Amino acid sequence: MTADAFLSFARGTGFDWALTIFVFGMLLRLFEVLSLGRKPDLSEGRGSGVQGGLKTIVTRTLPRAAVFAREPVRIINGYVFHIGFLAVLFLYEPHIELFDAKMGLSWPGLPTGIINALGVLTIFSLLLALALRLTSPVLKFLSTGSDYLAWLVTLLPVLTGYLAYNHMLLPYTAMLAVHILSVELLMVVAPFTKLTHMFSFMLARWYQGYRAGHRGVES
Amino acid sequence: MSSASIEKGIRMIREQIDAPIASFFSSCVHCGMCADACHFYVQTGDPRYTPINKVEPMRRIWEQEYTLWGRIKATLGLSRKVNAQDFEAWEELVYDGCSLCGRCSLVCPVGNDISDMIRKIREGFAVAGHAPEGLVGATRRAVEIGSPMGVRLSALEAQIRHLKHDTGLDAPLDQAGADYLVLLSSMEIMNFPEYLEAIARIMQQAGKTWTISSRAFEATNSGVQIGVSDIAAELVQRVVDAAEELGVKTVISPECGHAYTAIRFEGPNLIGRPYNFRVQHILEVLEEFRQQGLLKTKGKETDRMTFHDPCQLVRKGGVIEAPRNLLGMVTDSFVEMRDHAEMNWCCGGGGGVSANERADELKSKAFNQKKSQLDELGVDTLVTACANCRITLEEGLERNDMDIPVIGLTEMLADHLVEEPGKGGET
Numbered sequence: 001m002t003a004d005a006f007l008s009f010a011r012g013t014g015f016d017w018a019l020t021i022f023v024f025g026m027l028l029r030l031f032e033v034l035s036l037g038r039k040p041d042l043s044e045g046r047g048s049g050v051q052g053g054l055k056t057i058v059t060r061t062l063p064r065a066a067v068f069a070r071e072p073v074r075i076i077n078g079y080v081f082h083i084g085f086l087a088v089l090f091l092y093e094p095h096i097e098l099f100d101a102k103m104g105l106s107w108p109g110l111p112t113g114i115i116n117a118l119g120v121l122t123i124f125s126l127l128l129a130l131a132l133r134l135t136s137p138v139l140k141f142l143s144t145g146s147d148y149l150a151w152l153v154t155l156l157p158v159l160t161g162y163l164a165y166n167h168m169l170l171p172y173t174a175m176l177a178v179h180i181l182s183v184e185l186l187m188v189v190a191p192f193t194k195l196t197h198m199f200s201f202m203l204a205r206w207y208q209g210y211r212a213g214h215r216g217v218e219s
Numbered sequence: 220m221s222s223a224s225i226e227k228g229i230r231m232i233r234e235q236i237d238a239p240i241a242s243f244f245s246s247c248v249h250c251g252m253c254a255d256a257c258h259f260y261v262q263t264g265d266p267r268y269t270p271i272n273k274v275e276p277m278r279r280i281w282e283q284e285y286t287l288w289g290r291i292k293a294t295l296g297l298s299r300k301v302n303a304q305d306f307e308a309w310e311e312l313v314y315d316g317c318s319l320c321g322r323c324s325l326v327c328p329v330g331n332d333i334s335d336m337i338r339k340i341r342e343g344f345a346v347a348g349h350a351p352e353g354l355v356g357a358t359r360r361a362v363e364i365g366s367p368m369g370v371r372l373s374a375l376e377a378q379i380r381h382l383k384h385d386t387g388l389d390a391p392l393d394q395a396g397a398d399y400l401v402l403l404s405s406m407e408i409m410n411f412p413e414y415l416e417a418i419a420r421i422m423q424q425a426g427k428t429w430t431i432s433s434r435a436f437e438a439t440n441s442g443v444q445i446g447v448s449d450i451a452a453e454l455v456q457r458v459v460d461a462a463e464e465l466g467v468k469t470v471i472s473p474e475c476g477h478a479y480t481a482i483r484f485e486g487p488n489l490i491g492r493p494y495n496f497r498v499q500h501i502l503e504v505l506e507e508f509r510q511q512g513l514l515k516t517k518g519k520e521t522d523r524m525t526f527h528d529p530c531q532l533v534r535k536g537g538v539i540e541a542p543r544n545l546l547g548m549v550t551d552s553f554v555e556m557r558d559h560a561e562m563n564w565c566c567g568g569g570g571g572v573s574a575n576e577r578a579d580e581l582k583s584k585a586f587n588q589k590k591s592q593l594d595e596l597g598v599d600t601l602v603t604a605c606a607n608c609r610i611t612l613e614e615g616l617e618r619n620d621m622d623i624p625v626i627g628l629t630e631m632l633a634d635h636l637v638e639e640p641g642k643g644g645e646t
Contacts, residue, residue, distance in 0.1 A: 032286050033241040042487035044494070046537055060330050063252075066562045067326045070255045078250070078328070138251040141266035147249050192288045197329055200245035205330030207239035215484055216537035218561040219325065 003173040010180035018184030025191025026199060033203060045214045052213015053206040060205045060219075074132055077125050084122030088115055088158060112165070119162040126155045150193045156182035225303045228347025232280050232301075235339040243331035244281050247271055253323035253333055258564055258588040259316045259581065270323035270333040273312045276301045277340045310349040313340055315578035318585070319444075319477070319570030320530035325561060341446025350445050353575040358441040362450055365434075365457075367441045367574060368405035372433055375403070378412045388419040393465065394430035399504070400467040400496075401431050402438035402458065402482070404475045406606035414474060414606070417633030421505070424636055425513035429471075432461035438473050439607075440481035444571030451481065452489035458482060462496050469497045471504055474627050476531030476569060476605045483536065500532065501629055502604050506541035509548065516635035520550040522599035526628070527556075527589070527612060528563035529605035542604055542628055549635045556592045564588045568611030586615035593623065604628045 001009075041049070063075050089095060093109040100106040109115075130151055133139040160179035163169050170178065190196065212219030253270040254260040260268040279301050282289030292298045321334040344350055357367035364371060379390045391397070399422070407414040422429045435457040442451025462470050472479040483498040499507075508514040526546060532538040539560045546553050558564055567585035572578050589612065593601065601616075601623050603609050612625045 028287060029245060033238055033245055036236060036238040036241050036285065038237045038239055039488065041484075042491070042493050043484045044487070044497070056330060060328060063328070064326060064562060066558045067252060067256065071252065074250070074252075136251065137264070138254040138260070138266045138269050139249065142249040142251055142269060142272065144249075194246075194248050197246040197248050200242050201329040203238075203242035204246040204327075207242055208324060208327075208330045208332040211239075211332065211335075215535065217534060218537075218539075219330075 003171060003177060007173055007177040007180070010177045010184070014181060014184050018187040022187035022190060025188075026196065029191050029196045030199060030203075033200060038207070041211070041214055043214075046216030047213050049210040049214040052219060053210035056209025056212065056219045057202050057205045060209075073128075074136075077128050077132070080121060081125040081129060084118045084125060085154070085158065087118050088122060088161065091115065092161075116162070116165060119158055119165070122158050123155070123162065126151065126158070146193050149189065150195050153182070153186045153189045153193075154195070157186055222303065224346070224348045225306060228306060228343040228349065229280060229301055230343075231346045232277050232340055232343030233284055235342055236277070236281050236285060239332065240277070240336060240339065241281060241285060243329075243333070243336060244278050246329040247278075247331060248329065250328060252326050252328060253331075256322040256326040258318075258320075258322075258567060258585045262584045262587050263581070267312060268316045270317070270337070271331070273309070273317055274333070274336045274340050276305045276309055277336060277343070306344065306347050306349045310344060310351070313337060313344050314351050314354065314571065314575060315581050317570055318530070318565045318567060318572045320565035321534040322530070322562070322565070325534060338443075338446065342448060343446075345446045351571075351575040351577050353577060354441065354445045354571045357571075357574040358445045358447065358450060361437065361439070361441040361454060366405040366408075366437045367439055368409060370405040370408050370437075372436070375408050375431070375436055378408055378415060381412065382416055382419060386416060386419070388416070388423065390415055390419055391430050392433050394428070395465045397428040397430040397465065397467055398469065399427060399429040400458075400462050400465060400470045401429050401473070402471060402478070403431070403436050403473050404439050404478060404606045405437060406475075406610055407473055408436075410610060411606055411627060411630075413630040413633075414627055417627070417630045418501075420633045420636055421508070421514065421629070424515065424638075425508050427513075430465060430467070432458075432465060435461035438475055438478035438482065440478060440485075441571070441574070443477060443481040443485055444574070448489060451485065452491075455482060455486040455489050459486070459490060459494060462494070467496055469499055469504070472498060472500050474501055474604045474606055474609075474629055476529030476536070476608065479538075480531045480535045500536065500538050500541075500604075502532070502538050502541040502545065505545055505629065505632060509545060514545075514548070514632070515637040516548045516632060517637045518549070518635055520600070520631070521552065522550075523552045523554060523597070524550055524600040524602055525554050525556055525593075525596055525598045526559070527566065527601055527603040527608055527625075528560055529603065529608050530563065530565045530569055532604065533561045533563055542602075545628060545632060546602065549631060554596055554598065557595060558592065564592060566608045566611040567615065568607055573607055573611050582611070583615060583618055586611070586618075589615065590619055590621070593621065598623060601625045602628050602631060 091110040092115045096106050096109050160182045164175040164179045209219045257270050283293045317337050319334050323333040360369045361367045440454045442454050479500045487493050567582045572582050609625050
């Protein structure tokens, strides 16, 4: 297969399949959660569950001071990774063009120099995340094969994107194809690993926040 | 344990899994932040005490039963079913190594209510016969005698006689139409009768009528702690029946953390209907009295003191400002611990841990978290609003040769009451 044919598969059939698995997989996962339902709370409320739920979806994004003090490196690294990853994904001009082509939505991007730097930062944050996972007794204890798989499929798109942009390792066309395939791998794997948290975290925060709001407690 | 009881346990855990629990498992990224929030992990350094690990058997049941991918994995033999050995191994983590303090729930970045998950997994462990003996005994006594400590009505009557003899005040039993139905914890009847006297004096000053039910005076709920909802519901029902029969407007949960959340928030859900009376923690009642000018005190404490927030009150019950406002009436030398209010650290004895003798050593290790908070402050007196915290704190302080008296807030306020003879309702 030539590099061109490879790229055209990655952009065409490959992408369509991956997207389908991603969308239906995630919808299935969310359905699996929501279909379980929950009983209404019969206790007299002190506050609004809805307000608590909505508030917690937002506020849980920031750590509490007491928590931050114990694990500053892990927490800052988490921010660097998430912000870096989302910026590279959503604010790189060629990616925006893709979203525009597929969904008809576009928005302003960041200069490529900044995206390139953010890509490097994101790669380093992932390497640090792995180092922490391998050295912290708690993280080592908790980690399963699925955690390492999720790490790998998250790293690959960022890494191959960086290599393609900087014309490293492989000819551009081939590396671009590898990059797109790695994104497809991420999309296929995501619904079956902890990467589901990219959507389900809102439900989790909502449920805890709802209950806290009802009771009039912090969350 | 027979495989039949293990099957029952698994079935019960399966029944506990609802949309919130499923969303929590779907969202956990194994970041480990909950470990740092847990006094059992922080003080032992043992990663098994990482809160989310305590519900690992529940996670496996969820994945295998409620997710397509998990079912495929199970069919292909890629995942192992929860078995008797798992119950054996996790029992200690689920009961001894968790005081249901809820600190982990508050720090989880994806919003998982981990302590609620542990509360729920206990339902499966209890039904499978994997609950600690101490807690089983306490629960049995609660059902049969009406008190987890085996305190009978006669013991309460004796305390009421002492109260009359010492102060001339009465604690009226079964008085229909009273403003308040006062619940007590066994610990208060046996170890801290000062609480009863404080209530009698405060109610007299406020001009409120109150009563204690001879049929349902116990506030604590062992059913909630061990994780048997049927028993928890029965214990709640006793209080509800008493309150409705006596026609009271408000039921007062005493200085206890879990008793409050059990009757206030879990109760209606356990018995399947809302109440037609209010439930308030004693601190909420006192705060109301303060705001209405019904609580008059004189003099201030001179000791440097701090307040130990009972976990269930701050993290699950929302009673945070009341104790601080009330303390402000009687002391100018109040200092906060570094982590306080909703970020307070547990005493180590909550969630049934103090009723579980087997957990003693672990509990005293966990207490070191509280010790370090206190060492940092160097206070003369520790105030709290939970008899169970109080006894756990007293034990821990004693074991560490720390000479810090522990006082109940209600009792401290009563010590400062302005006595106005002739004023206030007869009780």
